[in-house]
Each structure stands twice: as structure tokens, then as C-alpha cells.
Amino acid sequence: MEERVQKILARAGYGSRRQCEALIQQGRVKVNGVTIQLGAKADPQKDKITLDNQPLKIHIPNIYIALNKPRGVISAAYSPEGKKTVCDLVNLDTRLFPVGRLDVDSEGLILLTNDGELANFLTHPRYGHEKEYRVLVAKRPEEDQLKAWRRGIVLSDGYRTKPVKVHLEMTTPKGAWLRVILREGRKRQIREMGSLTGLPVLRIIRTRIGEITLGNLKPGEWRYLTPAEVKKLKNPNPKTFTTKLTSG
Numbered sequence: 001m002e003e004r005v006q007k008i009l010a011r012a013g014y015g016s017r018r019q020c021e022a023l024i025q026q027g028r029v030k031v032n033g034v035t036i037q038l039g040a041k042a043d044p045q046k047d048k049i050t051l052d053n054q055p056l057k058i059h060i061p062n063i064y065i066a067l068n069k070p071r072g073v074i075s076a077a078y079s080p081e082g083k084k085t086v087c088d089l090v091n092l093d094t095r096l097f098p099v100g101r102l103d104v105d106s107e108g109l110i111l112l113t114n115d116g117e118l119a120n121f122l123t124h125p126r127y128g129h130e131k132e133y134r135v136l137v138a139k140r141p142e143e144d145q146l147k148a149w150r151r152g153i154v155l156s157d158g159y160r161t162k163p164v165k166v167h168l169e170m171t172t173p174k175g176a177w178l179r180v181i182l183r184e185g186r187k188r189q190i191r192e193m194g195s196l197t198g199l200p201v202l203r204i205i206r207t208r209i210g211e212i213t214l215g216n217l218k219p220g221e222w223r224y225l226t227p228a229e230v231k232k233l234k235n236p237n238p239k240t241f242t243t244k245l246t247s248g
Helices: 007-013 016-027 116-123 141-150 189-195 227-234
Strands: 030-031 050-053 062-069 097-099 105-115 131-137 165-171 176-182 201-209 221-223
Touching: 007 016, 007 030, 007 050, 007 116, 030 221, 062 227, 097 116, 105 116, 116 227, 131 189, 141 165, 176 189, 189 201
Parallel strands: 105 201
Antiparallel strands: 030 050, 062 105, 062 221, 097 105, 131 176, 131 201, 165 176
């Protein structure tokens, strides 16, 4: 059965749907020897599909991994500068890519997979999957500062963030740990929100994506997701966690 080629590429593990669309736009994908345009369809059982003139490897089992990303490791499959990536921490022959990102100074849960369809589902803003963080700030927050996070903050580029769930978890001698839940993932969003509200961010640890939690993984450790966890990612229950974090 024919389907859009970017969907075939994503399912075969060549990246998220958007990344596969970019491969087509770059003229790197051919069907039966003809370079295709975005929107073209093919039948992977009948048509010869190539990427950079190499036949697609269609029958690849899907792999789903949870990794505790250490600080200093980049959230990418490959680094042109030779920096250590999250994929370097997983010693598997299958080509994987990270789902979503954590900036190089942030830590915690990141998912790796070769399932482009699931990656597209988890990262697309339309679906609004929850991501939970522990955030260390350099000052003890006042209630007005936390209320600003909950209302939404206008970032330096003019974008107004969606309301954030934030809770004071514990104080430290000079600052505090916050528990934060987002439904979006703009670049360095938490750090900029902290900067704009007078709460400099010292540390960020992501502890949950959807219903998948970091658990007892130590920095640099990883594990396979269970079939039940994969099912939860594909069919999330939005009520499971939202009632666990109060606004106070």
C-alpha cells in the first residue's frame, strides 16, 4: 500500500517525520531511481526507495531506550565537533536518535529510539506531552515569581510561554529546588524564564517524559523501555500525573 515517503523513512528509523521531510527536500531520496518531491508516495513492498543512493533498510525492529543524560553531553546522534553525544553512551549497532532535547548543561531523562513515528508524536507541539523537571535556582523564590511562571512569561524573542506548573520542593541555604512541569519545550526555556523573573537557574534535571520516569538510573546509565511503557507513550493518559502537582 502506498504511503508518504517521509512516513516510510521515519518508520525505518531515519529520523523524526520532520527530519525525514528535510531529507526529501534536500534531494537525497529517490523512488525507482527518480528524485522525489515532498508529498510523494510509494509502496515499500514494491518500489525501490533509496537515500543517498543506498536502499532503505525497512525491516528494522523498533528500539526504545531511557537514558540519564549527564551534564556536558549533547542531545544529538552525531557531533561534527567530536563532542560526546547521548548516542555515544549506548553501545548498539542500530542507528538511534534522541527524542526531544536537553541542553548541554542540563541532565536527566532523555529517550532514544529508531521509531520516527513515535518521535514525531512525542515532540510535536500539538500533542503537548508533559515533561517534568527538578530545577535548582540561586534564590528562594517569592510567590509572585512563581505566579509569573504559572501565568506564562514573554521571552526575549517575543514568544509567550504557556502556563507552567511549578511547586517549591525544598529550600537550600542560598536557593531552592523547584518542581516544574511543561507542555512545551522551547530552547533553554526554563533557564530564560528563571533569568527574566530574577531566579537564576543553576541546575536542571528532567525526571519524567509523559508517564516514563527517570527512576534509579545513574548519570550515563540506560535501559530498554518495557512494552507497557512504550504503550503508554503511544497512548498517553493525560490525567495520570496532572493532579499530582499542586499550584502552591
